[in-house]
Amino acid sequence: MNTPKTIRWGIIGLGKIANKFAKDIQTIDHCELYAVASRHQEKANSFAKQYNATKAYANYESLAADPHVDAVYIATPHSFHKANAIMCLNHKKAVLCEKPFAMNLQEVEAMIAVAKANNVLLMEALWTYFLPHYQFVLKELKSGKYGAITKLEADFGFKPKIDMESRVFKKSLGGGSLLDIGIYPIFTALSTLGKPVDLEAKATFFDNGVDATCDMIFNYNNGVKAFLKSTFLEETSSEAVFHCERGRIKINSGFHRPSTVTITNDGKQSTHDFEVKTIGYSYETAHFNALLRSHKTESPIMNHKFSRDLMFILDDVRHLINLKY
Numbered sequence: 034m035n036t037p038k039t040i041r042w043g044i045i046g047l048g049k050i051a052n053k054f055a056k057d058i059q060t061i062d063h064c065e066l067y068a069v070a071s072r073h074q075e076k077a078n079s080f081a082k083q084y085n086a087t088k089a090y091a092n093y094e095s096l097a098a099d100p101h102v103d104a105v106y107i108a109t110p111h112s113f114h115k116a117n118a119i120m121c122l123n124h125k126k127a128v129l130c131e132k133p134f135a136m137n138l139q140e141v142e143a144m145i146a147v148a149k150a151n152n153v154l155l156m157e158a159l160w161t162y163f164l165p166h167y168q169f170v171l172k173e174l175k176s177g178k179y180g181a182i183t184k185l186e187a188d189f190g191f192k193p194k195i196d197m198e199s200r201v202f203k204k205s206l207g208g209g210s211l212l213d214i215g216i217y218p219i220f221t222a223l224s225t226l227g228k229p230v231d232l233e234a235k236a237t238f239f240d241n242g243v244d245a246t247c248d249m250i251f252n253y254n255n256g257v258k259a260f261l262k263s264t265f266l267e268e269t270s271s272e273a274v275f276h277c278e279r280g281r282i283k284i285n286s287g288f289h290r291p292s293t294v295t296i297t298n299d300g301k302q303s304t305h306d307f308e309v310k311t312i313g314y315s316y317e318t319a320h321f322n323a324l325l326r327s328h329k330t331e332s333p334i335m336n337h338k339f340s341r342d343l344m345f346i347l348d349d350v351r352h353l354i355n356l357k358y
Contacts, residue, residue, distance in 0.1 A: 036063070037062075037063045037322075037326055038063065038326055039063045039064065039065060040063065040064050040065075040103050040104055040322045040325055040326070041065055041067035041068075041101055041102055041103045041104075042058060042064065042065065042066050042067060042068075042102070042103070042104050042105070042106060043067060043068040043069065043070065043096045043097075043099065043102040043104070043105045043106070043126070044066065044068075044069045044070070044080075044086075044105070044106045044108060045070050045093045045096060045097075045105055045106070045107050045108065045109060045117055045121070046070075046071070046107060046108040046109030046110070046113070046117075047069060047070075047071045047076055047077065047080045047108070048108060048200070050108045050131060051069075051080070051106070051108040052080075053312045053314055054106055054108065054314045054318070055069075055080070055083075055084040055086075056084070056311075056312060056314075057311045057312050057313070057314040057315040057318060058084070058315075058318060059084070059085075060310070060311050060315050061315055061318055061319055061322070063322070064318065064319075064322055066084050066085065066086045067086060067087050067088060067099075067101055067102055068081075068086055068087065068088035068089070068090060068096050068099055068101070068102050069081050069084070069086045069088070069089055069090070069096070070089075070090040070091070070092065070093045070095065070096035071089075071090075071091065072091065072092065073091065074089070074091035077089035077090055077091055087101075088101075093109075093117060093120065094120065097120050097121045097123075097124040097126055098124055102126055103126070103127060103325060104126065104127040104128070104129060104154075104321065104322075104325060105121045105126045105127070105128050105129070106129045106130075106131070106158070107121070107128060107129070107130040107131055108131050109131075110200045110203075110206035110207065111133055111135070111136060111206060111207030111212055112136055112205060112206050112207045112358070114130050114131070114133075114134060114135045114136070114140070114144075115135045115136070115140040115143060115144055117130075118130050118135075118144045118147075118155065119143065119144060119147045122144070122147045122148050122151050122153050122155060123147065123151065125151055125153055126153065127153055127154035127155070127321070127325050128148070128153070128154070128155045128156070129156050129158045129317070129318070129321050130144075130155070130156070130157055130158060131158045132157055132158055132159045132216055133157075133207070133212050133216050133343075133344065133347060134157040134340050134343075134344060135344065136207055136212075136358055137344065137347075137348055137358075138341065138344045138345055138348050141340060141341055141344045142341070145337050145340075145341070148330065149330070152330060153330060154321070154324055154325055154329060154330050154331070155330070155331070155337070156317075156321060156324070156331070156332045156335050157335055157339075157340040157343075158317055159216075159220055159317075159335055159343075160290075160313055160314055160316065160317045161217060161220060161221075161288075161289045161290070162220070162224065162317070162334055162335050163316035163317040163320055163334065163335075164290070164291055164307075164309070164313055164316055165291070165307040165309060165316070166284060166291060166292050166293065166294050166305070166307045166309075167284070169294060169305065169307070170275070170282055170284060170294055171224065171225070173282060173296070174225060174275060174277075174282065178279070178280075178298075179275075179277035179278065179279050179280040179281075179282065179298060180277050180278025180279045180280075181255075181257075181277065181278055182225060182226060182257060182275050182276070182277055183257060183276050183277060183278060184257065184258055184259070184260070184275075184276040185221065185222055185225065185226060185258075185259040185260070185261075185273070185274070185275055185276070186259075186260045186261075186272075186273070186274045186276075187217070187218035187221045187222065187259070187260075187261050187262075187272070187273040187274070187288065188218060188261070188262040188263070188264075188269045188270065188271060188272065189214040189215070189217050189218055189262070189263050189264075189269065189271050189288075189289060190210075190214075190246075190262065190263065190264035190265070190266070190267050190268060190269030190271060191214070191265070191268055191269075191271075192265065192266065192267060192268060193265055197239075197241055201213055201265070202239065202241065202243055203241075203243075204241055204242055204243050204358060205358075207358060208243045209239075209243035209244040209245075209265075209356070210244050210245060210246060210247055210263040210264055210265045211236070211244050211247045211263060211347065211350060211351065211354075211356065212347065213263075214263045214265075214289075215247050215249075215261070215262075215263030215347075215350070216343070216347065217263075217288070217289040218249075218259075218261035218262065218263060218273070219249070219261060219343065219346055219347065219350070220343060221259075221261075221273050221288070222251050222259040222261060223339070223342060223343055223346065224339075225275065226251070226253055226257065226259060227253075228342055228345075228346065229251035229252055229253055229259070229346075230252050230253055230254060231252050232249060232250065232251045232252065232346070232349060232350065232353070233249065233250040233252070233353070234247060234248065234249045234250075234350045234353040234354050235247075235248050235353075235354060236248070236354035236356065237266075238356075242356075243356075244354065244356055245264065245265050245266050246262070246263065246264040246265070246266055247262070247263045247264075247350065247354060248261075248262050249261040249262070249350060270286055271286050271287055271288060271289070272284060272285060272286055272288055273288040279298055280296065280297055280298025280299070281296070281297045281298070282294065282295075282296050283295045283296075283297075285304075290312075290313055291307065291309035291312075291313045293305060293306050293307070317335075320332065320334065
């Protein structure tokens with residue numbers, strides 16, 4: 034039996050998520066963290082040492098040009114995703130780009146066009162899609178045993194430390210609750226109910242113009258609605274609840290990360306635990322590695338159309354709440 038090719042990863046942007054991604058890479062067979070890049074050599078050196086990376090670069094271009102790098106994980110702030118992804122794609126590197134894919138649909142289209150022109154794999158890193166509990170829920174909903182979804186409720190709220198210079202709050206970096214965490218409830222609606230017929234949205238704002246909260250209602254045919262919320266002002270239950278004709282499926286707290294699922298039907302309740310041993314980034318990474326080994330340029334799960342539709346909805350919400358970057 035042939036040994037699978039070892040995929041050598043590079044990481045661009047060495048913040049909090051990059052640390053989680055680097056930790057999870059260590060748990061995947063035939064996969065290594067080969068190179069990391071920061072704007073500061075010291076930071077790159079320290080990150081490389083912590084996660085046993087071979088190379089540490091003080092600029093992103095050098096990593097993209099390294100002939101030994103097979104795939105690049107882009108973990109820079111939102112507003113840099115397009116430029117960073119296009120640079121890597123033009124160097125024929127497969128790109129896994131952290132969500133949101135970019136700042137708007139125009140940028141997403143530009144990234145996809147460059148990936149196609151170079152015949153290179155490009156995927157949005159929306160890790161939730163690949164987690165065992167979420168795949169289980171999709172399967173259960175599809176099985177038909179609970180009937181159709183009649184209502185979806187999904188929220189994501191936490192209180193970050195208020196620091197207007199941090200990425201989370203900075204308008205120039207795409208800060209605010211919508212792009213940072215609101216994307217998860219929207220993803221949940223899109224992946225289970227599809228694109229809404231129309232939507233409603235209202236928001237509250239911090240003094241610098243980034244959204245503090247965003248409340249959305251997605252309207253579907255047959256009166257089906259999705260009630261979605263993101264907020265930086267309070268800790269919410271952060272659950273996703275699917276009300277169906279014959280029962281209810283609830284992804285418990287922290288629905289976007291590895292979680293448990295409680296199903297209620299026929300007067301019975303059961304909770305499913307998936308005993309995930311990693312932070313959870315390993316699932317999207319293993320999927321990406323398999324695509325790369327099979328010379329695929331698009332994921333059948335997180336495909337380009339899905340990323341386009343997701344960004345189309347985000348743009349729509351921004352338009353409704355009058356949020357301009």
